[in-house]
Amino acid sequence: MSPSVLSVDTVSRWYGNVVAVNDVTMTIGPGITGLLGPNGAGKSTLIGMLAGFLAPSAGSVTLDGTTVWKNPDVYRAIGLVPEREAAYDFLTGWQFVLANAELHGLADPGAAAKRALATVEMEFAQNRKVGEYSKGMKQRVKMASALVHDPAVLLLDEPFNGMDPRQRLHLMELLRQMGAEGRTVLFSSHILEEVEQVAQQIEVMVAGRHAASGDFREIRRLMIDRPHQYVIRSSDDRGLASALIADGSTAGVQLDDGVLSVEAVSFLRFTELLPRVARDAGIRLFEVSPTDESLESVFSYLVKS
Numbered sequence: 001m002s003p004s005v006l007s008v009d010t011v012s013r014w015y016g017n018v019v020a021v022n023d024v025t026m027t028i029g030p031g032i033t034g035l036l037g038p039n040g041a042g043k044s045t046l047i048g049m050l051a052g053f054l055a056p057s058a059g060s061v062t063l064d065g066t067t068v069w070k071n072p073d074v075y076r077a078i079g080l081v082p083e084r085e086a087a088y089d090f091l092t093g094w095q096f097v098l099a100n101a102e103l104h105g106l107a108d109p110g111a112a113a114k115r116a117l118a119t120v121e122m123e124f125a126q127n128r129k130v131g132e133y134s135k136g137m138k139q140r141v142k143m144a145s146a147l148v149h150d151p152a153v154l155l156l157d158e159p160f161n162g163m164d165p166r167q168r169l170h171l172m173e174l175l176r177q178m179g180a181e182g183r184t185v186l187f188s189s190h191i192l193e194e195v196e197q198v199a200q201q202i203e204v205m206v207a208g209r210h211a212a213s214g215d216f217r218e219i220r221r222l223m224i225d226r227p228h229q230y231v232i233r234s235s236d237d238r239g240l241a242s243a244l245i246a247d248g249s250t251a252g253v254q255l256d257d258g259v260l261s262v263e264a265v266s267f268l269r270f271t272e273l274l275p276r277v278a279r280d281a282g283i284r285l286f287e288v289s290p291t292d293e294s295l296e297s298v299f300s301y302l303v304k305s
């Protein structure tokens with residue numbers, strides 16, 4: 001498979017006065033890219049523009065240098081697995097995939113549908129109606145229809161949503177296979193653990209903006225190496241507060257109504273500092289709990305940085 005590269009160049013997309021995607025520039029090459037971001041970050045909108053379903057309001061999306069929007073030649077190289085369930089519940093899996101093969105005008109739609117259903121291991125259920133499939137089976141049949149024309153680019157919008165662990169593993173394996181074949185695969189998710197298990201490259205979006213980019217180690221580091229808030233219980237909170245202030249490497253120490261809270265500048269430095277300071281002061285630690293670990297707080301930190 002010849003390598004295909006999607007380029008997003010200063011792309012924005014607005015709906016009325018809602019800016020869904022705000023001045024995003026990124027390059028997506030062969031292998032697996034995870035598009036990570038909380039709900040409403042603009043992931044679906046970006047995928048719609050990558051797939052040629054939505055026009056950018058500004059900027060351009062190109063595949064190997066050719067504009068994607070309004071370009072049927074480019075659509076032949078792209079497969080999209082949308083977030084919504086297939087609306088064709090009354091068709092069998094076979095009919096659904098075959099219809100897509102015919103819409104693409106393939107020379108031998110039957111052979112293409114057979115091959116695509118085999119790739120996702122759905123032949124066993126191909127004669128049952130899509131409406132009777134489990135969530136994971138629906139996802140696989142949508143994937144077969146996206147793969148029916150053997151595209152170099154595969155885009156999947158929240159493909160792991162609602163899947164059980166077994167279905168999840170199966171889909172991860174399929175994505176790895178697609179990546180190993182040299183396809184350019186991009187999938188969106190709001191769960192870091194999901195993305196880092198399968199994506200070589202991670203692009204983070206928050207509130208329409210491109211917040212971070214890198215492999216999972218870099219993204220983990222960005223998320224961990226940021227100010228963290230902790231509540232600490234110890235044998236001598238007041239003594240510990242003084243010792244931490246004296247050390248000077250924490251951003252803030254507060255003792256309010258007997259609750260000791262600390263803002264650490266860096267997670268890694270703090271995990272080394274705290275036990276040492278406590279030991280030197282002869283104080284025992286009972287509990288150290290983070291207070292701002294929600295994914296939203298991590299994401300909003302990334303946007304500010």
Ligand SMILES: Nc1ncnc2c1ncn2[C@@H]1O[C@H](COP(=O)(O)OP(=O)(O)OP(=O)(O)O)[C@@H](O)[C@H]1O
Nearest residue numbers: 015018019020037038039040041042043044045046
């Ligand atoms: N057709 C539309 N009309 C108006 N606003 C829209 C439309 N589609 C999306 N939006 C808005 O654009 C923003 C980005 O939405 P988008 O669906 O792209 O985000 P997302 O990251 O995919 O989130 P989710 O995972 O919840 O789908 C949101 O504020 C959303 O309300």
